[in-house]
Amino acid sequence: MMADNGKRDENLDLLLPWYVNGTLEAGERQAVEAYLEESAHARDEVELLRQLRQQVKEQAFENSPGELGLQRLKREIKQDAEQQKGSADRMTGKVLTVASFWRPLAVAACLAIVVQAGVMVGMNTGMIPTGGDVTIARKAPAVMQVTFAPDATEQDIREVLQSAGASIADGPTALGIYNLRLVDPNATTVEEALAALRANDTVVTFADRY
Amino acid sequence: MANGDESAMDEFYRLYEGRVFRFIRSKLNDSFDASDVLNEVMFEVWRSASRFEGRSSVSTWVLGIAHHKAIDRIRRRKPGESVELDPEIAEDESPNAAETLSAAQDAEQVRHCVDQLSEAHRSVVHLAFFEDLPYGQIADIVGCPEGTVKTRMFHAKKALMKCLAGLKEMGLS
Structure with missing residues (x-):
């Protein structure tokens, strides 16, 4: 039931919000102004819409991210550029060639360091280090590289690392890569650790030798 | 850039x-x-x-x-759920503008009622009243015909009036 407060025009009613925000074109504005002169209903509507607009304008939202958001964006732009460059290099075979050449050397160097560290500790203490020697294990070099899924929780990561017998040596790098070491090189091989990491592919998105 | x-x-x-x-x-x-x-x-x-x-x-x-x-x-x-693009509003008896004007003067009540709107209605209200954009530009932003923008705003206003009148009846404004 309509209140008896004057003429109603459905088409002009639809324009009232834009009359209130001042963006109607001249012809439409004149039509609405003529409508307002003869319709109390339209005048009430405009008054309500003005009030609503004022309240919407005064609504306080939480602060926007500001400069922190800009820094985050710039990091992602940089990462994207590096990834694209990496993809382009792989397409040309440049990185593949270099990686193929250096990876065995790097692994061999890492293993040499591990063995040498073990020998030196054994010489100093007169004992061969065991898996229980946490201090020595923590000094083991990084032998693997991984990236984690963006939505992986700390608990997810902890469980995966424990199942692989690995711990974080350092990272993340700008590309989100973590370097891992074996907690106990005597108890777990790099291949076993990598297999365990790769088995958790919802948490670990990439895993390879360092 | x-x-x-x-x-x-x-x-x-x-x-x-x-x-x-x-x-x-x-x-x-x-x-x-x-x-x-x-x-x-x-x-x-x-x-x-x-x-x-x-x-x-x-x-x-x-x-x-x-x-x-x-x-x-x-x-x-909400995987599996469709996004409500143009929800139907029940065309029952709506309060008139004069009845809801006093409730519309309460910022908290207006904010509460705006939050109750569908996403599609909130967008149009924001773009029309916060950004002060013409309906043609709003149509370009949300990707629908101008007529749809006008009717969404019309339904949003009715829903706001109904919500504000309800709060008024409960003595909250």
Whole structure:
């Protein structure tokens, strides 16, 4: 039931919000102004819409991210550029060639360091280090590289690392890569650790030798 | 920016970040999600700047990207559920404007009622009353005909009036 407060025009009613925000074109504005002169209903509507607009304008939202958001964006732009460059290099075979050449050397160097560290500790203490020697294990070099899924929780990561017998040596790098070491090189091989990491592919998105 | 000038991106970000964030926030009702989507929008702007042809204003272009990214986020929040694009409003007896005017003067009540609107209705209210945009530009941003924008605003207003009248009846305003 309509209140008896004057003429109603459905088409002009639809324009009232834009009359209130001042963006109607001249012809439409004149039509609405003529409508307002003869319709109390339209005048009430405009008054309500003005009030609503004022309240919407005064609504306080939480602060926007500001400069922190800009820094985050710039990091992602940089990462994207590096990834694209990496993809382009792989397409040309440049990185593949270099990686193929250096990876065995790097692994061999890492293993040499591990063995040498073990020998030196054994010489100093007169004992061969065991898996229980946490201090020595923590000094083991990084032998693997991984990236984690963006939505992986700390608990997810902890469980995966424990199942692989690995711990974080350092990272993340700008590309989100973590370097891992074996907690106990005597108890777990790099291949076993990598297999365990790769088995958790919802948490670990990439895993390879360092 | 189209040539990969990061200082131009800085300037663009500082100019539009607040507006885009408020628009996304009005659609998602969640400031953390809104911050994430803002980042996605600005990243998309950076990547697609060279494809911007200037057929619309820059603000229409960036708010249009924000609209689509926010809709994607809503869909990811509720997989399997469709996003309500133009919800039907029950055409029952609505209170008249004069009856709800006093309730509309209470900022808290208005905010509560705006929050109850569907995403599609909140967007149009925000763009019309916060951004003060013409209905044609709003249609470009949300990707629908001008007539749909007008009817969404009409239904949004009716829903707000009904909500405000209900609060008034309960003695909350």
